[in-house]
Amino acid sequence: MPIRYNPYxxxxxxxxxxxxxxxxxxxDGELSPDDTLDVFLRRGYDFVALTDHDVIATADEARYPQILVFPGVEHSAQQHILRVNVTSTLPHDLSYQSVIDLTLQQGGLVILxxxxWGESFNHWRDSQLFHLERYHGIEIYNNVIEYLEGSPYALDRWDKLLSEGRQVWGxxxxxxxxxxxxxxxxNAVNVRERSKEAVLSALREGRFYASTGVVIEEVVVDDGVYRVNTRNACELRLITLRGQVVERVSGSQATFFLNKASGYARVEAIGEGQARAWTQPVFLE
Ligand SMILES: [Zn+2]
Structure with missing residues (x-):
């Protein structure tokens, strides 16, 4: 099956x-920027973006050379846009498309x-997600919404975008x-070296997976198969057009055949409790 774009x-x-x-x-966070880096480092993180609401935080990065730190901001107009790897804020009266485009010009990563979020589950409406262009992706999971109204998950919105052929990462x-x-x-990125540029490239190009607890050790998309090896999944699912599950495999690893999918193929790994991991879509001809 010919592949139009393979992030892996x-x-x-x-x-x-x-x-x-x-x-x-x-x-509105609990820890200072320095303490934030300290805790993430102790919990085994390799990189972190500091993204306060409409203010750029700086930390004493020299104290924590083992962690890569990206400056950034959560542009908190009526809807929120994550701008990673930027060093200045933007006014709220700009259109969202201008915020996206200016962030790209500044070398930033843009995530809606x-x-x-919200009692109507529409912090971002579908019409906005479809109308806006050139953003890198959306949050398919946001932990703070576990504590607020709405859903922390947005896999439904992601599959809608992917089903229309939009190249949007989760x-x-x-x-x-x-x-x-x-x-x-x-998010775990697959990179050649431990550098900010390598991490950003992987996040832009889709060479990563998103997780709430399942650890993926290998993703191979080649020769008509989509293979995922995890450390701790109980089941893997191949997902395609409109979010359909086309195959389920028990265990921690699976090899799926791409000819069972159409439009795009992505894999969800199901772990214990709420633990999940989501690989990025491969786009098919
Ligand atoms: Zn936030």
Whole structure:
């Protein structure tokens, strides 16, 4: 089956784990920027983005050379946009498309936050998700919405976009406000080296997976198969057009045949309790 785009075409042995959505005492977070880095480092994270509401936080990065730190901001207009790897805020009266495009010009990563936040599950409406262009992805999981109205998950919105052929990645972010959230969600990138540029490239190109507890050790998409090896999944599912589950395999690893999918193929790994991992879609001809 011919592949239109395969984010896992290149493979490296190194996986780095990070959180892209983090608040500190500069807005409504519990920890100072320095303490934030300290806790993430102790919990085994390799990178973290500091993304306070409409303010750029800085930390004493020299004290924590083992963790890669991205500056950033959560642009908190009526809807929220995560801008990672930028060093200045933008005014709220700009259109969302301008916010996206200016962030891209500045070398940033753009993620639309928690689409299903709110009692109507529509912090971002479908019409906005479809109308806006060039953002890298959406939060398919946001931990802080576990404590608020709406759903922390947005797999339904993701599958709608993917089913229309939109190349949009799915990120799992903590939206860390409290220490107890640290470790609840992450993105693991597959990279050639431990550098900010390598991490950003992987996040832009889709060479990562999103997780709430399942650890993926290998993703291979080649020769008509989509193979995923995990450390701790109980079941793997192949998902295609409109979110249909086309196959389920028990155990910690599975090899799926791409000819069972149409449009796109992605894999969900189901672990104990709420633990999940989501690989990125491979787009098919
Ligand atoms: Zn936030």
């Amino acid at each position: 075409a290149q493979r490296y042995s190194l996986w780095l784990k990070g959180n892209l959505h983090t608040h500190t005492t500069l807005s 936050n928690h689409p299903n 990120y799992a972010n903590e939206d860390t406000h409290r220490v107890l959230q640290i470790g609840s969600a992450w």
